[in-house]
Amino acid sequence: MKQTRNVTIMHENKFINIYQDLSSKIRRAILPAGQLLPSENELGDQYRASRETIRKALALLSRNGYIQKIQGKGSVVLDVSRFDFPVSGLTSFRELAEHTGEQWKTTVRQLILMKPDKKLQQLMNLEEDQNLWKVIRSRTVGGETVILDKDFLLLDTVPMLTADICEHSLYDYIENELNLKIGFAKKQITVEEANEEDRQYLTLSTVSSVVVVRSLVYLDNTQLFQFTESRHRADKFRFVDFARREHL
Amino acid sequence: MKQTRNVTIMHENKFINIYQDLSSKIRRAILPAGQLLPSENELGDQYRASRETIRKALALLSRNGYIQKIQGKGSVVLDVSRFDFPVSGLTSFRELAEHTGEQWKTTVRQLILMKPDKKLQQLMNLEEDQNLWKVIRSRTVGGETVILDKDFLLLDTVPMLTADICEHSLYDYIENELNLKIGFAKKQITVEEANEEDRQYLTLSTVSSVVVVRSLVYLDNTQLFQFTESRHRADKFRFVDFARREHL
DNA sequence: CAGTGGTCTAGACCACGGC
DNA sequence: CCGTGGTCTAGACCACTGG
Numbered sequence: 001m002k003q004t005r006n007v008t009i010m011h012e013n014k015f016i017n018i019y020q021d022l023s024s025k026i027r028r029a030i031l032p033a034g035q036l037l038p039s040e041n042e043l044g045d046q047y048r049a050s051r052e053t054i055r056k057a058l059a060l061l062s063r064n065g066y067i068q069k070i071q072g073k074g075s076v077v078l079d080v081s082r083f084d085f086p087v088s089g090l091t092s093f094r095e096l097a098e099h100t101g102e103q104w105k106t107t108v109r110q111l112i113l114m115k116p117d118k119k120l121q122q123l124m125n126l127e128e129d130q131n132l133w134k135v136i137r138s139r140t141v142g143g144e145t146v147i148l149d150k151d152f153l154l155l156d157t158v159p160m161l162t163a164d165i166c167e168h169s170l171y172d173y174i175e176n177e178l179n180l181k182i183g184f185a186k187k188q189i190t191v192e193e194a195n196e197e198d199r200q201y202l203t204l205s206t207v208s209s210v211v212v213v214r215s216l217v218y219l220d221n222t223q224l225f226q227f228t229e230s231r232h233r234a235d236k237f238r239f240v241d242f243a244r245r246e247h248l
Numbered sequence: 249m250k251q252t253r254n255v256t257i258m259h260e261n262k263f264i265n266i267y268q269d270l271s272s273k274i275r276r277a278i279l280p281a282g283q284l285l286p287s288e289n290e291l292g293d294q295y296r297a298s299r300e301t302i303r304k305a306l307a308l309l310s311r312n313g314y315i316q317k318i319q320g321k322g323s324v325v326l327d328v329s330r331f332d333f334p335v336s337g338l339t340s341f342r343e344l345a346e347h348t349g350e351q352w353k354t355t356v357r358q359l360i361l362m363k364p365d366k367k368l369q370q371l372m373n374l375e376e377d378q379n380l381w382k383v384i385r386s387r388t389v390g391g392e393t394v395i396l397d398k399d400f401l402l403l404d405t406v407p408m409l410t411a412d413i414c415e416h417s418l419y420d421y422i423e424n425e426l427n428l429k430i431g432f433a434k435k436q437i438t439v440e441e442a443n444e445e446d447r448q449y450l451t452l453s454t455v456s457s458v459v460v461v462r463s464l465v466y467l468d469n470t471q472l473f474q475f476t477e478s479r480h481r482a483d484k485f486r487f488v489d490f491a492r493r494e495h496l
Numbered sequence: 497c498a499g500t501g502g503t504c505t506a507g508a509c510c511a512c513g514g515c
Numbered sequence: 516c517c518g519t520g521g522t523c524t525a526g527a528c529c530a531c532t533g534g
Contacts, residue, residue, distance in 0.1 A: 013503065016496055039519060050505045052300075055520085068431055068470045071520050072513035076470050182493040183316055189487040191439055191459060209457050209482060211439060222316045222324050234439040234457060239487075241435040248264055261522065287500060298524045303501085319501045320532030 018047050018057035026066050026077055033079040037067060065242035102141055108163045109201060110136040113155065120152060124216070124227050131155035135166050136201075144203040146236040150229045157225040181220035188214045191234060202233055211237040266295050266305035274314050274325055281327040285315060313490035350389055356411045357449060358384040361403065368400060372464070372475050379403035383414050384449075392451040394484040398477045405473040429468035436462045439482065450481055459485040 012020075025031045038046065043054045058075060061067045067075045114134050116126045126132075132152050139147035151170065153161070157180065165173045174180050194202070194210050202210070210231045217226040260268075273279045286294065291302045306323060309315045315323045362382050364374045374380075380400050387395035399418065401409070405428065413421045422428050442456050450458070458479045465474040 012496070015503080020496065041519090051520095052506090053504060056503090058520095065432070065434075068466075068468070069520065070469060070513085071511070072518080074519060078470065181495070184313070184490065184492045186313075187489040187491060189437070189485075189489075191457065191482040191485055209439065218316075220316070221318055222326065237437075237439055239437040241437075242432065243435060244432045245430045247429070248260070248268065263522080289500085299501095300525090301523060304522090306501095317501065318532085319530070320499080322500060322532095 014047075014049055015053050015056035015060070018043070018049065018054065019060045021047075022057065022061060023064070023066050026061075026080060029081070031077050033077050033081070035077050036073070037075040037077065039074060063244065105140045106167050107138050107140065107145075108135065108166045109138055110134065111161065111163050111166060116152075120227065124152070124224055133158060133161050135161070135170070137166060138201045144233075144236075145201060146203065146233040148198060148201050148231040150231075152227045154225045157219070157223065180225075183218050183220040183222065185215045185217045189239065190214075198231055202231070204233065207233055207235050209234040262295075262297055263301050263304035263308070266291070266297065266302065267308045269295075270305065270309060271312070271314050274309075274328055277329070279325050281325050281329070283325050284321070285323040285325065287322060311492065353388045354415050355386050355388065355393075356383070356414045357386055358382065359409065359411050359414060364400075368475065372400070372472055381406060381409050383409070383418070385414060386449045392481075392484075393449060394451065394481040396446060396449050396479040398479075400475045402473045405467070405471065428473075431466050431468040431470065433463045433465045437487065438462075446479055450479070452481065455481055455483050457482040 022031070022037070026033075031037065037043070037058075040051050040054050040058070043049075043058075044051050047054065058067065058069065061075075062069055065078060066080060067077055069075045112134050114132050115129060116124065116132055120126065120132070121128055131154075133155060135149075135151040135153070137149045137151075138145045139149070158174065158178065171182070175182065190212050191209055192212050194204055194208050198204065198210055211234050213228075213230040213232070215226075215228045215230070216224060217228065218224050270279070270285070274281075279285065285291070285306075288299050288302050288306070291297075291306075292299050295302065306315065306317065309323075310317055313326060314328060315325055317323045360382050362380055363377060364372065364380055368374065368380070369376055379402075381403060383397075383399040383401070385397045385399075386393045387397070406422065406426065419430070423430065438460050439457055440460050442450070442452055442458050446452065446458055459482050461476075461478040461480070463474075463476045463478070464472060465476065466472050
């Protein structure tokens with residue numbers, strides 16, 4: 001649900017609304033863990049939707065760890081309470097910070113326009129004369145700088161960029177101002193020894209290793225437009241995931 | 249497709265078959281990256297399926313990084329070639345080893361029946377007199393032991409266990425012999441200093457940190473039955489993920 | 497404009513669980 | 516046996532793309 005012109009509208013699809021209503025009720029324990037959801041037919045009556053539409057909403061709930069469907073019985077509400085939520089998937093730093101409610105601060109260390117070096121050319125499949133934004137930002141919490149983000153964005157897709165935007169939220173700008181739709185990303189997590197740059201920006205006490213998350217980010221139209229290297233102080237890194245077993 | 253009574257049958261569902269056929273063609277580049285899939289209506293004719301069934305198969309392809317759907321245009325085949333495949337999700341060590349084709353060896357270090365300590369009682373929500381299997385296994389490749397797995401399994405769900413089974417494949421046994429269906433898992437990845445046990449079993453050269461993957465594994469019926477702690481030599485750890493942006 | 501994917505529907509049949 | 520979820524269908528309407 002979003003606010004527009006002083007009117008509360010539900011401009012999403014029916015199954016998204018149903019998903020949001022049910023997931024909200026589960027998070028607030030109005031539908032407590034262990035209980036069965038109403039049957040799909042009942043839900044169809046309640047929301048005035050066909051069964052297939054209900055099933056689309058339930059499939060979303062299942063994928064995101066809210067319920068477990070059991071044939072012949074029903075849909076069981078899962079315990080979602082002490083589950084550190086969606087750190088998985090494509091989540092921007094700001095969305096994360098807002099979720100945990102901690103006091104974070106982003107500092108832009110560098111913002112320049114550049115040409116790609118050989119490595120970047122190969123990684124992003126670029127021409128050598130293609131222009132790129134290079135953004136370096138550090139993330140500080142409780143006086144300690146624990147994350148260093150290096151972003152490379154195609155000038156072709158992001159024609160303008162300011163330090164202010166980078167400090168606020170890059171994804172917000174890309175999705176809501178430029179109206180670009182992010183489609184998917186390929187990520188890779190490794191652990192590496194801290195390098196010169198890490199030591200320059202991060203608060204590295206005794207810790208000498210960093211967790212490096214490298215992502216290739218693509219738009220809706222399969223256009224690659226960003227490469228990100230997110231370097232985390234190893235002792236402050238944590239990745240939480242909900243995984244379903246695929247029975248193919 | 250599986251073999252039963254000397255007859256090749258396709259006992260899976262229609263949309264799974266279509267998914268497997270298409271994904272296989274994409275992997276073998278019979279459907280090359282960048283190209284458009286036939287339209288949903290055409291596919292419906294080809295496979296003699298309704299459009300909704302085709303769409304279920306395409307949704308699977310999309311979730312697993314094979315295609316990107318673009319409204320008004322079609323489904324674009326993504327480049328899947330140099331993408332280290334499903335290391336994400338619930339994948340057993342053996343499935344992984346078979347995928348990469350490397351020469352791995354599993355050694356069972358301990359296999360005992362025990363009662364849970366306080367920590368395990370809280371973590372798995374157990375009674376203090378409930379019986380658990382404790383399995384410790386190490387994984388060796390190229391002469392170096394790089395993974396240490398500690399598993400705790402409910403005796404109630406796994407009544408029998410042998411070193412032989414643990415050496416072969418635990419998940420194979422659980423799913424195919426005991427006919428239990430694994431539903432989902434909650435995972436957490438952190439980086440920690442190597443402890444006494446790590447030093448005892450792992451080949452730790454100069455590396456002193458390990459990547460710890462802790463998982464709570466649940467059955468289809470929401471019953472928690474396993475806690476696993478998988479400890480990886482940090483320099484040998486790698487996690488690859490394909491993530492779609494959720495537009496809710 | 498025609499063709500594409502996105503959503504929603506009503507109805508059918510099946511497989512499974514529990515009484 | 517009934518009620519549950521799992522699959523599949525045929526058809527409708529919409530939103531978007533491209534010529």
